[in-house]
Each structure stands twice: as C-alpha cells, then as structure tokens.
Amino acid sequence: xxxxxxxxxxxxxEFLLVxxxxxxxxxxxxxxxxxxxxxVPYDQAICxxxxxxxxxxxxxxxxxxxxxxQMYLNYYSKSVTDDFSLTSDAFEIAGRGYVxxxxxxxxxxxxxxxxxxxxxxxxxxxxxSFVLFDLKGSPATIFCLDRLNDGRFSDCEVEVxxxxxxxxxxxxxxxxxRPTGQVRMWDGAVGAGDLTPRERExxxxxxxxxxxxxxxRELHISLGTANKHIAHIYRKLGVDNKQELLVKLLGx
Numbered sequence: 001x002x003x004x005x006x007x008x009x010x011x012x013x014e015f016l017l018v019x020x021x022x023x024x025x026x027x028x029x030x031x032x033x034x035x036x037x038x039x040v041p042y043d044q045a046i047c048x049x050x051x052x053x054x055x056x057x058x059x060x061x062x063x064x065x066x067x068x069x070q071m072y073l074n075y076y077s078k079s080v081t082d083d084f085s086l087t088s089d090a091f092e093i094a095g096r097g098y099v100x101x102x103x104x105x106x107x108x109x110x111x112x113x114x115x116x117x118x119x120x121x122x123x124x125x126x127x128x129s130f131v132l133f134d135l136k137g138s139p140a141t142i143f144c145l146d147r148l149n150d151g152r153f154s155d156c157e158v159e160v161x162x163x164x165x166x167x168x169x170x171x172x173x174x175x176x177x178r179p180t181g182q183v184r185m186w187d188g189a190v191g192a193g194d195l196t197p198r199e200r201e202x203x204x205x206x207x208x209x210x211x212x213x214x215x216x217r218e219l220h221i222s223l224g225t226a227n228k229h230i231a232h233i234y235r236k237l238g239v240d241n242k243q244e245l246l247v248k249l250l251g252x
Contacts, residue, residue, distance in 0.1 A: 042145040052210030097165035098131040132172040136218040
C-alpha cells in the first residue's frame with residue numbers, strides 16, 4: 001500500500017484564513033491564485049470569472065505573456081470545444097469540489113489548432129485546474145495552474161489542491177448568500193404571488209440575464225422544462241417576452 005502524501009496542514013490553514021478575509025468575489029479569487037503559489041508552485045496561472053451564460057466577466061493572469069492571454073481571451077475561449085471549453089460541463093462533487101489534472105504530453109497525439117498553435121508553443125507540460133461554483137452549482141470561477149518545460153505536479157500538490165478546493169468552495173459560496181429580507185427585482189410585481197417556488201427560481205435567473213439553456217443546467221432540468229416555466233412566468237406576469245418582463249419589473 002502506497003504512502004499518503006504529507007499534507008502541510010498548518011500552511012493550508014493559514015492560506016484559508018488569508019483567503020477567507022476577502023469578502024468580494026474578484027478579490028477573493030485573485031487572493032486564491034496568488035497565495036496558492038506558496039503551497040503549489042506553478043510557472044503560470046489563469047483565473048477566469050464567468051457569468052451565468054459562461055461568458056468571461058473578469059480575469060487575472062499570473063506570468064502569462066500578453067500575447068498568449070489575449071489569444072486565449074479573444075479566440076480560444078470562444079472557439080475551443082469539448083473537454084477544454086468554458087462551456088463544457090463541470091460538476092461539483094459534494095465535499096470535494098472539482099479538480100482536474102491534465103498532462104499535455106499524454107495527449108500530444110491530438111493535432112488541432114488549439115494544441116498546435118496554443119498549447120505546444122507555450123511549452124505547457126501539465127495544467128492543474130479547479131473550479132468554484134455558485135449557489136446554484138454553476139461554474140463561477142475557474143483556476144488553472146500551469147507547469148512548463150516538463151514540470152510535473154506531485155501527488156502531494158494535487159492532494160493539497162483537492163483539500164483546499166473543498167474549503168474554498170464553501171467560503172466562495174458564502175459571498176453570494178442573499179441577506180435576509182433583501183428585496184428581489186420582481187418583489188411586488190402584479191402576478192408574482194402566483195408563481196410557484198420553481199418559477200421564482202427561474203425568474204431570479206432570468207433577471208440576472210441568464211439564457212434558458214444555462215437556466216436548465218443550473219436547475220438540472222431539461223431545456224424544454226425551463227422554457228415551459230418561462231412561458232408560465234410570462235403568462236402570470238402578463239407579458240409576452242423578456243423585454244416586456246424587464247420593462248414591467250423596472251417600472252413597478
């Protein structure tokens with residue numbers, strides 16, 4: 001039986017205390033990616049904050065040359081598909097978060113634009129990524145730690161990231177908790193009292209500008225079911241489309 005990695009518990013505790021002192025999502029995310037380097041050294045790192053439609057709303061790069069960061073933001077973040085896309089499904093594992101280790105040398109047989117013109121020219125060896133989710137379980141911030149030139153992450157370093165991600169996820173979600181008694185955009189609108197609990201969830205997401213396909217993902221329902229809820233919301237609130245809905249809510 002192999003030995004378990006030796007976790008630097010005291011350093012992990014200090015890291016979590018420092019990150020937990022931040023109370024705004026972007027500052028929290030920046031603190032995480034900059035301070036985790038003391039526990040898990042990396043050559044370059046990327047931190048991307050996403051909205052409900054999986055679009056990048058804020059970003060923070062560490063050690064990534066401007067050429068590569070702009071290439072990713074302006075092209076590859078929108079064009080890459082399947083496993084390496086921002087729109088690929090990442091599901092939170094209860095109590096563990098989501099952590100993924102990619103050894104680019106193991107998949108160097110793939111020859112496409114992303115691999116040939118982005119991954120290989122950067123001399124990427126391994127990428128250790130982890131994801132923090134919002135209260136609905138949708139990916140909200142993606143972190144990617146990179147090792148270059150045949151560098152590898154040790155078993156202990158991967159285990160540290162797994163451990164920290166579980167705790168960071170709870171700290172992060174607390175930043176999005178709605179204060180008790182906070183008024184929603186649709187509170188007081190005529191017809192809002194007739195909405196079911198699920199329709200209220202859907203309406204909350206609609207008011208955040210989230211598209212039906214991502215509402216379905218967040219609530220773990222089919223797109224058809226999401227659209228049915230939206231149709232019921234429109235009928236109960238006396239509107240025909242999203243534009244009329246927003247006009248009504250803003251003018252109530």
